[in-house]
Every structure is written in structure tokens, then in C-alpha cells.
Amino acid sequence: MVIIGMKNVSSLLSTRFNKHKILKTYQEHLSLFLNHLAQTKYGEKPKELYEPIEYMMQLGGKRLRPILCLMGYELFDSKTENALPAALAIEVFHNFTLVHDDIMDNAPLRRGKVTVYQKWNMPVAILVGDLMMIKAVDFIRESPSKQINEMLTVFLATAREVCEGQQLDMNFETQAQVCLDDYIEMITLKTAVLIGASLKIGALAADASIADANHLYEFGKNIGIAFQIQDDLLDCFGNDSNTGKQVGGDIAANKKTLLYIELLSSVHKDDRTLIETLSSEQNMEIKIQETLKLYKKYQIKAFAEHQKQQYLDKAMLHLNSLTVKPEMLEVLRETALGLMERIA
Numbered sequence: 146m147v148i149i150g151m152k153n154v155s156s157l158l159s160t161r162f163n164k165h166k167i168l169k170t171y172q173e174h175l176s177l178f179l180n181h182l183a184q185t186k187y188g189e190k191p192k193e194l195y196e197p198i199e200y201m202m203q204l205g206g207k208r209l210r211p212i213l214c215l216m217g218y219e220l221f222d223s224k225t226e227n228a229l230p231a232a233l234a235i236e237v238f239h240n241f242t243l244v245h246d247d248i249m250d251n252a253p254l255r256r257g258k259v260t261v262y263q264k265w266n267m268p269v270a271i272l273v274g275d276l277m278m279i280k281a282v283d284f285i286r287e288s289p290s291k292q293i294n295e296m297l298t299v300f301l302a303t304a305r306e307v308c309e310g311q312q313l314d315m316n317f318e319t320q321a322q323v324c325l326d327d328y329i330e331m332i333t334l335k336t337a338v339l340i341g342a343s344l345k346i347g348a349l350a351a352d353a354s355i356a357d358a359n360h361l362y363e364f365g366k367n368i369g370i371a372f373q374i375q376d377d378l379l380d381c382f383g384n385d386s387n388t389g390k391q392v393g394g395d396i397a398a399n400k401k402t403l404l405y406i407e408l409l410s411s412v413h414k415d416d417r418t419l420i421e422t423l424s425s426e427q428n429m430e431i432k433i434q435e436t437l438k439l440y441k442k443y444q445i446k447a448f449a450e451h452q453k454q455q456y457l458d459k460a461m462l463h464l465n466s467l468t469v470k471p472e473m474l475e476v477l478r479e480t481a482l483g484l485m486e487r488i489a
Contacts, residue, residue, distance in 0.1 A: 168476050169225065171483075174215045175208055181229045182236070187280055197261045197273045198280070201240050204256045209484075210343040211236040216477050217347025217361050220469050227289050231296065231350045234284035235343050238300075241277035242307060244270055249315075278304070285346075292349040299349065299362075303342040310334025322409070323401045329370065337369025360463045367460035368481045374453040375485050377402040381437060382446060393433030399424055403452065404445050408436075411443045457485065 169177070182202065188195040211232035218228035246252070247260040248270055254260060262270035285300050286293060313331040317323050345362035353361075380395045381404060395402050412420060416439060426432040440446060460481065464474055 168219055168473060169215075170476065171212060171480055174212045174219075174225070177225065178208055178211050178215060178229065178232055178236075181226075181233060185233060193265070193269060194272060194276060197244075197265055197269060198277060200264070201244055201255075201261055201273070201277075202237070204240075204258050206256060208236060210239055210339060213340065213343040213365060213477075213480070214347035214350075216480070217344035218351045219347075220361075220467065220473055220477070221348060221351035221353040221357070228347050228350045230284045230287040231290075231346050232343075234281045234300065235339070235346065237277050237284060238281040238304060239339065241274045241281065242311075244274040244277065246311070249311075288350050290350045291352050295355070295358075296346050296349045299342050299345055303338050306334045306338045310336070310338075317401050320401075323406055325403065325406050325410070328401065328403055328406055332373040333366065333370055336373050337366045340369035340372075341366035354468070357467050357469075360466045363463040364460045364477075364481075367456045367463070368484065371453045371456040371460065372484050374403055374449055374456070377404055378446065378449050378453070381440065393429075393437065396433045396436045397429045404440060404449050407448050408439055408443055408445050411445070412439065416442075453485075 185202075187198045187202075214232040214235050215225050215228050218231075219225045243255060244261050247255055248262050248267060252260050253263055260270075261273060265273075282297070282300070285296055288296060290296065310331055310333070313327070314335055317328075317331065341362040341364070344365040345358045348358040348361050377395065380402070381393060383392060395405070409417075409420065419435070420439065423432050423435055426435075461478075464478060464481075465471075467474065
């Protein structure tokens with residue numbers, strides 16, 4: 146790989162970015178996307194098929210993935226509105242996965258509202274999810290970019306990987322043991338690849354180089370892994386008044402998180418017997434508190450924090466490898482670090 150000196154990089158970029166306005170904030174990107182979302186029509190007839198899509202797309206959420214797509218675009222081109230079709234495609238796809246997840250999880254609520262399959266019925270929800278996937282591909286194709294084929298390749302590969310990650314997660318529910326590498330693979334596929342793809346597709350929509358697009362993908366993927374590890378940590382060590390979740394919910398549900406997997410690989414014989422007893426403990430307060438004591442005894446929190454930091458460090462290495470002016474990376478860097486500090 147040819148490495149270009151920073152002086153030459155600045156020269157290459159000066160023409161492209163000397164008219165570039167100050168980068169938009171997260172909130173400005175969000176406003177731009179929400180305005181586009183409000184004007185989007187998915188179809189009319191039969192209304193029983195399209196009304197649930199409108200309903201699902203208006204349920205809210207942080208809209209993180211489409212915002213990252215817009216940010217990835219804006220690093221290379223100031224006309225951010227050109228990335229809106231791609232950003233919409235990513236959000237429609239993400240919501241498609243949620244429609245089907247709610248069916249698999251028998252979930253009655255999504256973001257405080259009745260889930261699609263509960264509000265309509267299961268056959269409708271399955272069909273709605275299928276159509277949302279098709280619409281997502283259509284939106285990608287609307288992007289005014291020379292790299293549509295590359296964008297579609299990334300999108301379809303990511304869609305396949307998300308499905309693989311979901312299946313691995315379901316497999317873990319019945320597997321007696323899960324190793325750390327298998328867990329990292331699962332969260333990478335289920336969560337992290339879509340974050341990476343959001344940034345990469347945004348960059349490709351702006352006709353960025355493949356090298357820069359790949360660095361953004363790796364940045365987003367590693368941030369996504371770190372984010373999931375942080376989520377595992379918050380479940381056990383967060384403040385339930387801040388997170389809005391029961392502390393120890395993963396422990397109560399016998400979820401094989403990074404913390405639990407490391408505990409199993411660290412304990413001596415007597416404590417392994419205790420863990421086996423706790424797995425079937427019906428008193429959730431005892432189950433959670435005793436497991437947390439074991440986490441403390443074997444320094445599981447410190448291990449998870451170290452793992453998280455390793456993935457954050459990898460992410461920042463890729464971010465700093467982009468051939469754009471360093472000051473242009475600050476909004477994206479702050480957004481990523483803000484994810485690590487999230488409390489809900």
C-alpha cells in the first residue's frame with residue numbers, strides 16, 4: 146500500500162475542501178434525516194401492507210445508523226442531501242430486522258409502542274419485513290453515485306451477515322458453552338457490521354476511495370464491538386435509575402455475555418459448582434448478587450473494560466488513517482466516544 150505523506154495529503158485535499166462548510170453536528174444531521182423520512186412514501190395499496198411500514202418507521206429511535214451514513218458522506222462531499230437515499234435504505238433495513246426480531250422474541254412492545262405483529266398479525270408482519278428489505282435495496286439504487294454497485298455489494302453482504310449473527314445468537318441459547326471468539330463473532334455480525342457498513346456506504350455514495358471507505362468500515366465495526374461490550378458492562382454495573390433497565394438483567398436471563406463467558410473460563414472448581422447452581426436459581430436477587438460477587442472476585446469488569454478499550458483503539462487507528470483533514474474527524478470521533486458513555 147502506498148503511504149502518502151501528510152503534506153501531500155493536505156495538498157490533495159485543499160482544492161476539494163477549501164469551500165467545505167463547517168461539518169454538521171449530530172443534531173443537524175438528525176434534523177436533515179428526519180425531514181427526509183417524514184416526506185418518504187413507501188407505497189399505497191394494499192394499505193394493510195404499507196400502513197405497518199409507515200407505523201414502524203415513525204416509532205422513533207436514535208437513528209444512529211443513518212446519521213453515521215450521512216457523516217461518512219460528508220467527510221468527502223458537502224452535499225449531504227445526496228446521501229439521504231442511502232441513509233434511508235440503512236434505516237429501513239434496520240427496522241426490517243426489528244420487525245422480524247419482535248416476532249422471534251414474542252415482544253409486545255417496541256420503543257413503548259405495540260409491535261407490528263401484535264398490532265396487525267404475524268403473517269402481515271413477516272410480509273412487511275420482506276417488503277422493507279426490498280424497499281431498502283430500492284433506496285440504495287436511488288443514490289446519485291458512481292459507485293452504486295459497490296454500495297449494493299456492501300449492503301447485501303451486511304444483510305447476510307446480520308442474519309448469520311442473529312442465528313448465532315439463537316444458537317447460543319442452547320449451547321452449553323460459548324468461547325470468547327465465538328461471542329465476538331456473533332456481536333460483530335449481529336450489531337457491528339451494520340454500523341461499519343453505514344459509514345462505508347456513506348463514503349461510497351460520495352465517491353470516496355475504496356481505501357478510505359474500508360477504513361471507515363473498520364472504524365465503525367470496531368466501535369460497534371466496543372459498544373456491545375459496553376452494553377454488557379452497563380447491564381451488570383450500570384445504575385438502573387440511569388439506564389432504565391434492571392441491573393443484572395442478562396444474569397437473570399442466563400445470557401452468555403462476554404462477562405459470563407470470561408467468568409466460566411476463569412473460575413476454579415468450587416466456584417464452577419456455584420455457577421451451575423446459580424444458573425437455575427429462582428430468586429433473581431440472590432442469583433444476580435452472587436454472580437456479581439464472582440465477577441468482582443475474578444476481576445471480570447476489568448477484563449471487559451480492557452477488551453472494550455482494545456476495540457476502541459483499533460477503531461481510532463482506522464479513523465486516523467483516513468486521507469482527510471484531522472479536524473474533519475472530530476464530529477465522528479465525538480459521536481463514537483459518546484456511544485461509549487451512553488446510559489440508555
